[in-house]
Amino acid sequence: MTARSEGRGQVVTRFAPSPTGRLHLGHAASAIRAHDFARARGGRFVLRIEDIDGTRSRLEHVAAILEDLRWLGLEWDELVVQSDRLATYAAGLERLKAMALVYPCVCTRAEIAASASAPQGEMAPAYPGTCRLHPPVLDVPHCWRLDMAKALEVTGPLTWHDASAGTVVADPLPQGDVVLARKDAPSSYHLAVTLDDAAQGVTDVVRGVDLFEATHVHRVLQALLGLPVPAYRHHPLVVDADGRRLAKRDGAPTLEARRLAGEDGAGLAERLRSSLPSS
Ligand code: GLU
Numbered sequence: 001m002t003a004r005s006e007g008r009g010q011v012v013t014r015f016a017p018s019p020t021g022r023l024h025l026g027h028a029a030s031a032i033r034a035h036d037f038a039r040a041r042g043g044r045f046v047l048r049i050e051d052i053d054g055t056r057s058r059l060e061h062v063a064a065i066l067e068d069l070r071w072l073g074l075e076w077d078e079l080v081v082q083s084d085r086l087a088t089y090a091a092g093l094e095r096l097k098a099m100a101l102v103y104p105c106v107c108t109r110a111e112i113a114a115s116a117s118a119p120q121g122e123m124a125p126a127y128p129g130t131c132r133l134h135p136p137v138l139d140v141p142h143c144w145r146l147d148m149a150k151a152l153e154v155t156g157p158l159t160w161h162d163a164s165a166g167t168v169v170a171d172p173l174p175q176g177d178v179v180l181a182r183k184d185a186p187s188s189y190h191l192a193v194t195l196d197d198a199a200q201g202v203t204d205v206v207r208g209v210d211l212f213e214a215t216h217v218h219r220v221l222q223a224l225l226g227l228p229v230p231a232y233r234h235h236p237l238v239v240d241a242d243g244r245r246l247a248k249r250d251g252a253p254t255l256e257a258r259r260l261a262g263e264d265g266a267g268l269a270e271r272l273r274s275s276l277p278s279s
Contacts, residue, residue, distance in 0.1 A: 011043030012201045018050045019061035022254035023068045026238040029272050033235055034206035035074045046200050047076040051083045052185045052192055068255040071265030082192050089187030092195050093180060101151050102180055104142040105131035126176025145177040155223040163233040172216035194218045198227040209234040
């Protein structure tokens with residue numbers, strides 16, 4: 001048992017796929033890491049279907065995901081579906097509204113992109129705060145954004161712990177006033193994931209390093225909403241022989257394709273386990 005897991009009761013990890021497509025090897029590796037971390041400590045492994053994006057989520061993907069995980073030999077102790085929990089996310093947003101830490105925003109993606117002065121590398125440009133500075137008339141669809149600077153005044157300095165990076169000082173300001181409720185859904189990824197990790201009692205968040213930056217935001221939400229702070233284990237992503245990240249667009253075979261072709265899922269899981277770079 002790791003030092004951080006001691007004294008915190010039973011270890012709980014989760015795998016939280018978005019059913020916007022079929023799973024790939026990278027998903028399998030992440031699910032195996034989370035599953036094995038919990039099981040090696042006598043803990044629980046929970047599954048969460050992150051389907052708040054109603055336009056891109058599909059039931060057929062959910063069915064395939066569950067089948068793929070069973071095929072890999074991974075059993076989960078609990079299944080939560082985000083679309084069943086919209087009232088919880090709405091209540092979380094109301095609490096932040098009551099604290100005057102969120103504001104409505106009517107800006108379109110195109111407007112935000114046009115106002116970005118400099119290229120921002122991989123990260124989307126931070127929202128320039130237009131609707132914070134000039135409150136809009138709310139007769140058109142609007143999202144809700146966290147006033148990040150104000151939120152940090154409330155929380156003060158925050159840290160979180162990552163298995164590889166150690167103690168990390170939360171630095172969410174570069175991401176700006178992130179969206180907490182979308183124009184088309186009563187939550188965003190950030191709000192839902194933070195509330196769900198707490199509700200599911202997750203003690204150790206095992207996920208890809210591509211979500212490392214998101215943790216800065218989640219830490220702020222945990223502090224504002226009085227939620228427990230899990231430990232984080234951001235792991236390297238599965239890459240191809242050229243070091244490129246495996247993604248749907250590269251045409252890598254899905255887990256489903258491998259399963260339907262008759263491949264042995266437990267065998268694949270074992271090979272992945274022995275090839276996983278340590279986190
Ligand atoms: N639903 C996210 C994804 O499929 C993962 C969220 C998380 O692990 O925090 O990329």
